[in-house]
Amino acid sequence: MPTYDEDDLLPISALQHLVFCERQCALIHIEHLWAENRFTVLGSEMHRRTHDGPDEQRAGVRICRGLPLRSLRLGLTGIADVVEFPVQTTADLPDPLDWLEEEWAADNEPALADADSATPTAPFPVEYKRGKPKLDQSDEVQLCAQALCLEEMLNTAVPAGALYYGKPRRRHPVEFTPDLRQETERLAARLHELIRSGRTPPAEYAAGKCRACSLVDLCLPQSTGGRSAKRYLDRMIRAACQEPQSA
Numbered sequence: 647m648p649t650y651d652e653d654d655l656l657p658i659s660a661l662q663h664l665v666f667c668e669r670q671c672a673l674i675h676i677e678h679l680w681a682e683n684r685f686t687v688l689g690s691e692m693h694r695r696t697h698d699g700p701d702e703q704r705a706g707v708r709i710c711r712g713l714p715l716r717s718l719r720l721g722l723t724g725i726a727d728v729v730e731f732p733v734q735t736t737a738d739l740p741d742p743l744d745w746l747e748e749e750w751a752a753d754n755e756p757a758l759a760d761a762d763s764a765t766p767t768a769p770f771p772v773e774y775k776r777g778k779p780k781l782d783q784s785d786e787v788q789l790c791a792q793a794l795c796l797e798e799m800l801n802t803a804v805p806a807g808a809l810y811y812g813k814p815r816r817r818h819p820v821e822f823t824p825d826l827r828q829e830t831e832r833l834a835a836r837l838h839e840l841i842r843s844g845r846t847p848p849a850e851y852a853a854g855k856c857r858a859c860s861l862v863d864l865c866l867p868q869s870t871g872g873r874s875a876k877r878y879l880d881r882m883i884r885a886a887c888q889e890p891q892s893a
């Protein structure tokens with residue numbers, strides 16, 4: 647039974663921001679702030695190349711690149727880098743693009759085959775990551791959310807997938823265990839709760855994390871006193887405009 651309407655859907659990528667830092671998630675998805683750093687630029691480029699990769703054919707495997715996803719149950723939407731389908735079962739599955747406008751689907755014709763894939767026995771999402779495996783579970787949660795979307799869209803089990811990291815250049819298998827599914831569902835609910843609240847949580851400065859955060863100059867974790875970054879900046883600008891000009 648669907649829980650959310652189309653208009654309520656939130657991006658799967660927001661789950662990653664949520665796991666990394668709730669304030670970062672709120673800055674991006676409530677205050678609509680964004681800043682690139684070296685890591686985000688390289689990551690975007692990797693995803694673009696993955697989505698735009700050439701069509702290929704491999705025995706027993708059909709590869710869809712840049713596959714649109716959604717779950718009305720979890721209120722999530724996104725795009726899978728790659729989903730591998732066992733060829734013998736694709737005819738039995740509903741078209742994952744049924745819910746999209748026809749012209750949208752036409753622009754996203756499935757590409758075929760991937761050089762580093764093994765023959766799957768069920769739909770198998772693969773998410774490409776620029777760097778190395780993270781210490782937190784954000785990548786696994788993102789991939790599991792994709793699997794839950796696929797299960798809802800295709801009405802079939804998606805028991806496993808893989809994360810492909812640039813360092814080292816290899817796949818890490820991910821099993822969608824009951825615990826990982828439960829955590830992903832909990833985070834999806836928390837994401838909706840946070841966005842509905844419209845409130846940006848206070849900053850909790852953590853040197854290692856904040857130094858790696860592309861939003862550190864907008865968040866100002868050591869200066870804003872835990873307030874909304876946008877309101878803080880507005881206040882600073884107003885104060886600067888009201889200061890008497892020196893002769």
Ligand code: SF4
Pocket residue numbers: 666667668669670671673849850851852855856857859860861862865866867
């Ligand atoms: S700078 Fe730190 S507190 Fe601020 S959003 Fe980034 S990780 Fe979160």
